Amino acid sequence: MNWDASDTAPDAGPERLVGAAADREDQAVEAALRPKDLNEFIGQERVRQQLDLVLKAARQRGATADHVLLSGAPGLGKTTLSMIIAAEMGVPIRITSGPAIQHAGDLAAILSSLQEGEVLFLDEIHRMSRPAEEMLYMAMEDFRVDVVVGKGPGATAIPLELPPFTLVGATTRAGLLPPPLRDRFGFTAHMEFYGPAELERVIHRSAGLLDVSVAVEGAAEIAGRSRGTPRIANRLLRRVRDYAQVRADGVITQEIAAKALEVYEVDERGLDRLDRAVLHALLNLFGGGPVGLSTLAVAVGEERETVEEVAEPFLVREGLLARTPRGRIATPAAWAHLGLTPPQGGGAGGPGQTGLFGP
Ligand SMILES: Nc1ncnc2c1ncn2[C@@H]1O[C@H](COP(=O)(O)OP(=O)(O)OP(=O)(O)O)[C@@H](O)[C@H]1O
Numbered sequence: 001m002n003w004d005a006s007d008t009a010p011d012a013g014p015e016r017l018v019g020a021a022a023d024r025e026d027q028a029v030e031a032a033l034r035p036k037d038l039n040e041f042i043g044q045e046r047v048r049q050q051l052d053l054v055l056k057a058a059r060q061r062g063a064t065a066d067h068v069l070l071s072g073a074p075g076l077g078k079t080t081l082s083m084i085i086a087a088e089m090g091v092p093i094r095i096t097s098g099p100a101i102q103h104a105g106d107l108a109a110i111l112s113s114l115q116e117g118e119v120l121f122l123d124e125i126h127r128m129s130r131p132a133e134e135m136l137y138m139a140m141e142d143f144r145v146d147v148v149v150g151k152g153p154g155a156t157a158i159p160l161e162l163p164p165f166t167l168v169g170a171t172t173r174a175g176l177l178p179p180p181l182r183d184r185f186g187f188t189a190h191m192e193f194y195g196p197a198e199l200e201r202v203i204h205r206s207a208g209l210l211d212v213s214v215a216v217e218g219a220a221e222i223a224g225r226s227r228g229t230p231r232i233a234n235r236l237l238r239r240v241r242d243y244a245q246v247r248a249d250g251v252i253t254q255e256i257a258a259k260a261l262e263v264y265e266v267d268e269r270g271l272d273r274l275d276r277a278v279l280h281a282l283l284n285l286f287g288g289g290p291v292g293l294s295t296l297a298v299a300v301g302e303e304r305e306t307v308e309e310v311a312e313p314f315l316v317r318e319g320l321l322a323r324t325p326r327g328r329i330a331t332p333a334a335w336a337h338l339g340l341t342p343p344q345g346g347g348a349g350g351p352g353q354t355g356l357f358g359p
Contacts, residue, residue, distance in 0.1 A: 016310075017239065017264050018272045020074040020229050025238075033206050033234055034080045037087060041080065042205065042230075043198035047189040051081070054187050055088045064117045064164040065089055066186025067140055069125075071174035075231030076191040078170040079123065085168055086119040093119040098127035107132045108147050108160070111139050116163040125169035126176040133181060140167055140184040193228030193317075196220065202230045203237050207252070212241045217254035225261055227270040227314060239264055269318065269337065274302070278311045279320060279338055282330045287343050290327030 022030065035041045038048055038055075051068070058065040068085060070078040079095075086093035092115060101107050101122075114120060122128070128136070139145050143164050146157040169185065171177060182188070194202070203219040203226075206212075214222075214237070222240055226233035237252075243260030244252045258268070265273045281299040282289055297304040302311075312328075315321040320334040335342045 016272065016274070017235060018225075018227055018232055018266055018270055018314075019310075020227070020231060022075070022231065023235075026231060026235060029238070030231075030234070033209055034083060035205075036084070038084055040205075041077065041084060042201045043194050044077070044189075044191055047081075047191060050187065051085070051189065055085065059089065065119075065166045067167040067169070067184060069174070069177075069182065069185035069188040070168065070170045070191060071172070071188070072191030073172055073193065073229065075229040076193070077230060078191060079121065081189075081191075082119060082121040082168040082170065085166065089117065089119070089166070091115075091117040091119055091166075093121055095121045095123070097123040098125050101132045102129050104129075104131040104135045104148075107135050107139075108145050111145060111162050111165070112160055114163055114165045117165065118163075119166045119168055121168045121170070123170045124172070125181075126171045126173050133178070136167075137180055137184060194230060194233075195228075196223045199223035199226050199228070199230065199233045202233050206234050206237055210237070210241070212237070212244075212252065213250060214252040215254065218252035218257045221254045221257035221268075222252075222261070224268060225266050225270040232270075236261065236264075236266065270314070271318075271337075274300075274306075274311050275315055276338070277302075278307055278315065279330065279334050282321065282328060283335060283338060283340055288335070289329035290324060291329075292327045296328055 038052055041048060054068070055065055065085065068082075070081055072078060082095075083093060094110065094114065096110060101110075107128075110120065135145050139162060143162040145160050145162065147160050148155050148157050150156060167185075169177075169181075174182070174188075174190070200216075200219045200223045203214065203222050207214040207219070218240075222236050223233060226236055240252050240257050240260040241250075243263065244250050244256045247259075248256050261267075267276065271279070277300045278296065281296055282291060285299055286296070293308055294304050297307045300307065312321060312323070315334075316323065318333070319331055320337060322329050322331060332342065
C-alpha cells in the first residue's frame with residue numbers, strides 16, 4: 001500500500017513510486033539500510049541531540065529509558081529510531097502495531113512477556129482499541145496491568161506486575177492521541193521532512209551499502225525528487241540504479257538520474273502522474289479554480305478520497321495547491337511548475353468563479 005501521511009487513505013495503485021508507506025520491496029531491503037546508532041542517523045539534529053541526552057542519562061542512572069513518542073509522516077525514520085533506542089540502551093526490542101492489538105488481552109500478553117528494560121515499539125499507536133489504550137496507561141505509569149478474568153458481575157481484576165520497559169510509540173497523527181496517553185510519554189519528538197542536503201547524504205550512504213556508484217550531482221537529482229522522505233529517496237535510488245545498469249555503465253550521473261526518473265514519471269519536484277493530473281485539470285480545465293473536490297476528482301478519473309488524501313497533501317505542502325472554503329485553487333507556483341501562464345484578471349481564486357463548482 002502506498003500513500004502519503006495517512007494510514008486510512010485509499011491506495012493509488014500498486015506502482016506509486018513516490019508513496020511514503022513501505023511496499024514489499026522496501027520491507028525486504030530496508031533492514032540492510034537502517035542506520036544502527038544515533039551517529040549514523042542522518043538529519044533530525046534536534047531530535048538526535050535530545051534523544052542522546054535522554055538515553056545517556058538513563059544509562060548513567062542504570063535505569064530504563066523514559067517512554068518515547070515519535071510523531072511524523074511515514075518513511076521519516078520512526079522505526080529506525082526505535083531500533084536505535086534499543087541498541088543504544090543495549091536491550092532487545094519487540095515490534096508491534098496499534099491495529100494488531102484489538103483486545104486488552106493481546107496487550108497484556110505482550111507486556112507480561114517483556115524482559116526487563118526491553119523496548120516495546122508500538123507503531124500506529126493512535127489505532128489501538130480503547131480498552132487496550134486504557135490498559136496501556138497503567139502499564140506505562142505503574143508497570144502493572146489488571147487482567148480481567150471472567151465475565152459479567154462475576155468478573156474479577158487480577159493485578160499483574162510488569163518488568164520496567166520503555167514504550168516507543170509512533171504515530172503519523174499525534175493530534176489523534178488522547179491527552180492522557182500523550183502525557184505519559186517522558187519524551188516526545190516530532191520528525192520533520194528532510195532537506196535536500198540530508199537526503200543526498202541518505203542516498204550516498206545507501207549507495208555505499210548497495211555497492212552502487214553515484215556521482216554528487218546524481219545524488220542531488222534523486223534527492224530533489226524524494227519529497228523530503230528517506231524511504232522514497234532509497235526507493236528512487238534503486239530504480240535509478242536499474243536504469244544505470246541496463247541503459248548505461250552503472251554509474252548514476254545527474255543525466256542518468258533525470259532520464260531514469262522521467263521514465264518513472266517522477267518530475268524534478270517529486271510529483272508523479274497523479275499529482276500532475278490534478279494540477280493539469282485544475283489549471284487547464286478550471287482556470288486555476290476555485291473548483292470543488294468532487295468535480296476535480298471526476299476530471300482526473302479518480303475517487304474523491306484519492307485526490308484528497310493521496311495527491312493533495314504533497315501539493316499543499318509544496319505550495320502548489322490551496323484548500324479554501326470555496327474550493328481548490330492553484331497557486332502561482334503551480335502555473336510556473338507546469339510552464340503555463342495564469343489567465344489575465346482573475347485566474348486562481350478570481351472573483352468571477354465563485355460558486356461555479358461549489359466546494
Ligand atoms: N535519518 C535517516 N538516515 C538514514 N536512513 C534513514 C533515516 N531515516 C529513515 N531512513 C531510511 O528510510 C527507510 C524508512 O525508515 P523507517 O522504516 O524507519 O520509517 P518510518 O517512519 O518508521 O515509516 P513508517 O511510518 O511507514 O513505519 C529505512 O530504510 C531507513 O533506513
